[in-house]
Amino acid sequence: MLANIRIVLVNTSHQGNIGSAARAMKTMGLTDLVLVDPVEAPQSHASALAAGATDILASARTVATLAEAISDCQLVMATSARSRTLDWPMLAPRDAGARAVKEAQQGTVALVFGRENSGLTNEELQQSQFHVHIPANPDYSSLNLAMAVQTLSYEVRTAWLETQKQEPEEVQQDYPSGDDMARFYAHLEQSLSDSGFIIRQHPGQVMNKLRRLFNRARPEHNELNILRGMLSTYDKRQQRAEAEIAELKAQLNGASGTADSNDDSE
Numbered sequence: 269m270l271a272n273i274r275i276v277l278v279n280t281s282h283q284g285n286i287g288s289a290a291r292a293m294k295t296m297g298l299t300d301l302v303l304v305d306p307v308e309a310p311q312s313h314a315s316a317l318a319a320g321a322t323d324i325l326a327s328a329r330t331v332a333t334l335a336e337a338i339s340d341c342q343l344v345m346a347t348s349a350r351s352r353t354l355d356w357p358m359l360a361p362r363d364a365g366a367r368a369v370k371e372a373q374q375g376t377v378a379l380v381f382g383r384e385n386s387g388l389t390n391e392e393l394q395q396s397q398f399h400v401h402i403p404a405n406p407d408y409s410s411l412n413l414a415m416a417v418q419t420l421s422y423e424v425r426t427a428w429l430e431t432q433k434q435e436p437e438e439v440q441q442d443y444p445s446g447d448d449m450a451r452f453y454a455h456l457e458q459s460l461s462d463s464g465f466i467i468r469q470h471p472g473q474v475m476n477k478l479r480r481l482f483n484r485a486r487p488e489h490n491e492l493n494i495l496r497g498m499l500s501t502y503d504k505r506q507q508r509a510e511a512e513i514a515e516l517k518a519q520l521n522g523a524s525g526t527a528d529s530n531d532d533s534e
Contacts, residue, residue, distance in 0.1 A: 365423030
C-alpha cells in the first residue's frame with residue numbers, strides 16, 4: 269500500500285532539499301519519489317543530506333511537467349495554504365493521510381509539494397482533487413520543504429499503522445487516472461468552445477470552476493465514460509448541424525448564381 273503513495277517535488281531549487289525529503293520519506297516507509305523539473309539535479313550534496321536514503325534518490329524519476337508526474341494517479345493532493353484565485357476542497361494533514369492510505373489500496377496517490385519560495389502555481393494546484401494545508405503557527409508559518417514532506421509522510425504512516433490493526437476494507441470505487449481526467453477536460457473545453465459557451469478570446473474562469481466541480485464530485489471511471497459519451501454525442505450532432513447549414517448555404521448560393529445568370533441573358 270505505501271508503495272502506491274508518491275511524493276512529487278515541483279521545481280525544487282536546492283538539491284539538498286531533495287536529499288532531506290528522501291530521508292523524510294524513508295523514515296516513514298515511502299519509496300516513490302518523482303522530481304518535476306528540478307533546478308538542480310540530485311548530486312553529492314543531496315546524497316549527503318539523504319544519509320541512509322540514497323536508494324530513494326537513486327530510484328527517483330525526473331520528469332518535465334506535473335501532468336507527467338501524476339498521469340497514472342487516481343488521486344492527487346497538493347500542499348498549499350489556499351488557492352489564490354479559486355477556493356478548492358481543503359484537507360488537514362491527518363485527513364489527507366487517511367485518504368491517501370485508503371485509496372492506495374487500489375491505485376497510485378500523489379502528494380505534491382511546490383517550490384521553496386513560492387509553492388505551486390494556481391494552474392498546478394488545479395490539477396489536484398484536494399489541497400492540503402499544514403496548520404503551522406500563523407506568526408511563523410514557514411516550513412522547510414523536507415519538514416512539510418516529513419509531516420505528511422508521518423500522517424500517511426500513522427494512518428497505515430491503523431489499518432494494520434483492522435480487517436482490510438474493501439474498496440469499491442474505480443477512479444480514473446490523471447491522464448483520463450486531462451483528456452476529459454480537454455474534450456469538455458473543446459465542446460464548450462465549439463458551442464460558443466466558452467468564448468476563446470475571453471474564456472474567463474469557466475474551466476477552472478468546472479475542474480473544481482468535477483474534482484469535488486470525484487466521478488468514477490464508468491461515470492467519466494458516460495460524460496465522455498455525452499460529449500461525443502453532442503459533438504456529432506453539432507457536426508451534422510454544421511454540415512447541413514453549409515449544404516443549405518451552398519444550395520442558396522447556387523440558386524442565387526442561377527438567378528443572376530438568367531437576369532444577364534434577358
